[in-house]
Amino acid sequence: MKHASGDKRFKILEAHIKKFQGRQDALIEVLHRAQELFGFLEDDLLLFVAYKLKLPASRVYGVATFYHYFILKPQGAHTCVVCTGTACYVRGADKVLSAVEAKSGIKAGETTADNEFSLLTARCLGACGIAPTVVYDGVITPHQTPDAAVARVNEWLPHDH
Amino acid sequence: MIIDDLDAIAEAERSSAKKTVIRCCMAAGCMSSHSEAVKTSLEKIVRDSGLSERIEVRGVGCMRLCCQGPLVGVDPDGIIYEKVTPEDAPAVIIATQGGEANVKRGDPTHPFYTKQLSIVLANSGLIDPERIESYIAVDGYRALHAVLREMTPNDVVESAIKSGLRGRGGAGYSTGLKWATVAKTPAAQKYVVCNADEGDPGAFMDRSVLESDPHSVLEGMAIAAYAVGANQGYIYVRAEYPLAIKRLQIAIKQARQTGLLGSGIFESPFSFTVDIRIGAGAYVCGEETALMASIEGRRGTPRPRPPFPAESGLWGCPTLINNVETFANIPVIIRKGAEWFASIGTGLSKGTKVFALAGKIENTGLIEVPMGTPLRQIVEEMGGGAPGGVKIKAVQTGGPSGGCIPASELDTPVDYESLTRLGSIMGSGGMIVMDESTRMPEIARFFMEFCMDESCGKCIPCRTGTVQMHRLLDKIVRREATPEDLAKLEELCDMVARTSLCGLGQNAPNPILSTLRFFRNEYLELLQAQPDGKPAPAGANAT
Ligand SMILES: Cc1cc2nc3c(=O)[nH]c(=O)nc-3n(C[C@H](O)[C@H](O)[C@H](O)COP(=O)(O)O)c2cc1C
Numbered sequence: 001m002k003h004a005s006g007d008k009r010f011k012i013l014e015a016h017i018k019k020f021q022g023r024q025d026a027l028i029e030v031l032h033r034a035q036e037l038f039g040f041l042e043d044d045l046l047l048f049v050a051y052k053l054k055l056p057a058s059r060v061y062g063v064a065t066f067y068h069y070f071i072l073k074p075q076g077a078h079t080c081v082v083c084t085g086t087a088c089y090v091r092g093a094d095k096v097l098s099a100v101e102a103k104s105g106i107k108a109g110e111t112t113a114d115n116e117f118s119l120l121t122a123r124c125l126g127a128c129g130i131a132p133t134v135v136y137d138g139v140i141t142p143h144q145t146p147d148a149a150v151a152r153v154n155e156w157l158p159h160d161h
Numbered sequence: 162m163i164i165d166d167l168d169a170i171a172e173a174e175r176s177s178a179k180k181t182v183i184r185c186c187m188a189a190g191c192m193s194s195h196s197e198a199v200k201t202s203l204e205k206i207v208r209d210s211g212l213s214e215r216i217e218v219r220g221v222g223c224m225r226l227c228c229q230g231p232l233v234g235v236d237p238d239g240i241i242y243e244k245v246t247p248e249d250a251p252a253v254i255i256a257t258q259g260g261e262a263n264v265k266r267g268d269p270t271h272p273f274y275t276k277q278l279s280i281v282l283a284n285s286g287l288i289d290p291e292r293i294e295s296y297i298a299v300d301g302y303r304a305l306h307a308v309l310r311e312m313t314p315n316d317v318v319e320s321a322i323k324s325g326l327r328g329r330g331g332a333g334y335s336t337g338l339k340w341a342t343v344a345k346t347p348a349a350q351k352y353v354v355c356n357a358d359e360g361d362p363g364a365f366m367d368r369s370v371l372e373s374d375p376h377s378v379l380e381g382m383a384i385a386a387y388a389v390g391a392n393q394g395y396i397y398v399r400a401e402y403p404l405a406i407k408r409l410q411i412a413i414k415q416a417r418q419t420g421l422l423g424s425g426i427f428e429s430p431f432s433f434t435v436d437i438r439i440g441a442g443a444y445v446c447g448e449e450t451a452l453m454a455s456i457e458g459r460r461g462t463p464r465p466r467p468p469f470p471a472e473s474g475l476w477g478c479p480t481l482i483n484n485v486e487t488f489a490n491i492p493v494i495i496r497k498g499a500e501w502f503a504s505i506g507t508g509l510s511k512g513t514k515v516f517a518l519a520g521k522i523e524n525t526g527l528i529e530v531p532m533g534t535p536l537r538q539i540v541e542e543m544g545g546g547a548p549g550g551v552k553i554k555a556v557q558t559g560g561p562s563g564g565c566i567p568a569s570e571l572d573t574p575v576d577y578e579s580l581t582r583l584g585s586i587m588g589s590g591g592m593i594v595m596d597e598s599t600r601m602p603e604i605a606r607f608f609m610e611f612c613m614d615e616s617c618g619k620c621i622p623c624r625t626g627t628v629q630m631h632r633l634l635d636k637i638v639r640r641e642a643t644p645e646d647l648a649k650l651e652e653l654c655d656m657v658a659r660t661s662l663c664g665l666g667q668n669a670p671n672p673i674l675s676t677l678r679f680f681r682n683e684y685l686e687l688l689q690a691q692p693d694g695k696p697a698p699a700g701a702n703a704t
Pocket residue numbers: 327328329330331332333334336356357358359360361444445446447448449450482483484485487589663664665
């Protein structure tokens with residue numbers, strides 16, 4: 001069965017599922033790929049995966065919600081992930097985070113109303129030697145300060161005030 | 162593939178070596194400081210100035226001193242350059258032809274380098290992790306050959322036992338004994354799993370090993386598989402490590418193409434394949450039973466043990482699970498002998514340990530030292546102390562399951578037993594230095610918030626206990642707590658530690674207990690005065 005929307009990405013996902021011969025234990029692999037393709041895991045997408053892997057929807061939903069890496073809501077066009085692992089914390093990551101929160105008016109885990117910017121946190125990126133670290137649009141950046149972080153995300157924020 | 166083929170690859174690699182090798186760190190730390198642009202720029206200049214015959218520019222793994230990256234090393238001159246930019250490239254190349262480059266020089270005679278003893282990291286920063294030939298040229302896969310051709314599975318298990326190697330993933334269980342249990346459990350199907358979840362914040366040893374020398378882990382796994390009778394392996398890597406995943410994928414592909422993974426390895430009856438499973442951001446999945454649930458595509462919740470994975474693991478089959486660093490030790494132990502390995506370290510802790518130095522310390526990066534090295538040597542001599550000459554207050558080891566060791570105990574040797582005696586644990590190797598600006602109750606709250614977020618929710622003591630402990634710690638930090646609250650906190654610590662299902666909950670109180678033990682005054686200072694108006698009673702020694 002094809003997905004009714006005709007969206008090509010479903011086909012790519014289906015090919016990926018075939019690579020695993022439809023094995024149910026590939027669920028997490030499949031969800032990774034789905035999120036890569038679609039950006040986040042919508043209910044409709046989860047149902048598609050459940051159908052293709054012949055798993056109950058509850059099982060797929062249960063797994064998708066268990067793991068922090070899977071996101072069920074759309075993200076902003078730009079993302080800023082502040083590492084709040086121990087090494088970054090003792091080097092002042094909490095101050096970096098509060099500065100970005102203050103500037104953007106949103107809390108960690110939220111997205112601005114115009115869907116342009118999401119602020120997220122991570123528990124250690126394994127780059128503790130260059131702490132504190134922040135990931136801007138997927139690029140790990142070393143030795144961040146509150147000022148540097150605010151300057152960096154400023155252009156992604158609405159400027160109507 | 163037979164041994165002659167292996168020799169031929171090694172020989173070809175060695176004989177094509179150029180006079181000068183410029184090594185550029187291509188591990189995640191330096192890459193985030195744009196080391197790739199540095200490498201590209203060096204390559205271009207070598208090409209443009211017709212020096213390709215004489216100079217090789219090689220992408221390598223972690224060169225240890227992450228805070229000074231991007232790092233570039235020049236052999237055979239023994240020079241290390243720090244904070245290299247693409248614009249520095251011409252000067253670096255000119256200096257190889259005689260002369261001095263006006264580029265920041267590192268000091269290879271600094272204790273940070275000279276006090277290291279590299280077993281696990283022996284190839285890290287030297288070989289190209291994306292080329293199997295580079296690993297074969299430094300005796301890679303010779304141990305696997307020796308094992309398949311000259312040793313019985315039982316010999317290999319014996320060797321692992323004799324080496325005294327203990328698991329590097331945290332608990333420190335004897336690797337050889339674990340192998341023996343899996344080996345003697347009869348089953349048609351067995352598995353070998355490599356735990357590369359590395360969830361402790363502040364730890365990046367396993368990431369570095371995978372990015373710098375992935376084949377050593379594959380070889381270690383293959384040897385283990387032969388010893389226990391498995392033919393399928395899984396490496397469970399956290400999704401936060403895309404570069405490590407990529408290097409592993411390359412390594413597995415190359416090993417398969419070279420005939421070092423797959424069926425009939427070295428023309429023996431032994432077959433072994435390895436697949437990667439990518440985590441999805443759940444700390445508890447580092448726990449072995451949760452990890453296996455995750456590999457099976459389920460929610461990563463732990464289950465009671467026994468049965469241990471060695472008897473009933475993946476899909477109910479006997480499963481050997483070891484940490485990345487544990488596996489990386491294996492080929493060297495086989496090549497150099499169990500006796501040699503056992504001669505390094507202390508009575509019960511053999512070999513070396515890799516630590517990730519981070520936090521308030523001058524030299525952040527990776528170090529590998531013999532077990533038993535005093536903490537002081539690590540943080541003061543090698544690490545250079547806290548930046549700006551500030552006093553070190555404590556060293557945190559073992560992540561959210563560990564504790565804070567006060568400066569007064571810095572002469573403690575790092576081995577499993579000594580750290581446990583101080584209320585901390587060896588853990589996987591994260592070592593985070595804290596200076597006087599760090600308030601211990603806040604650190605305890607930080608870790609408890611972590612455990613609260615990461616508790617999988619399956620057992621009640623951990624699910625609700627971490628929330629209650631966090632609430633009490635928060636109250637203390639906000640100066641709203643009474644001595645009764647502190648007493649309640651200590652009671653909860655005891656209850657959660659005793660009744661939780663897995664290590665996450667059992668060890669979650671450790672950061673509180675260890676900071677209470679050594680820094681009780683800091684808690685007491687935050688408490689409201691007792692009802693009778695007397696100041697809070699003075700507590701233990703430190704600060
Ligand atoms: C909450 C929790 C998290 C853990 N995380 C890891 C980890 O990230 N990496 C690891 O190797 N072991 C981790 N462990 C230990 C594993 O359960 C297991 O003991 C280890 O992988 C065994 O390998 P070893 O004997 O080579 O150390 C964790 C344990 C617990 C309880």
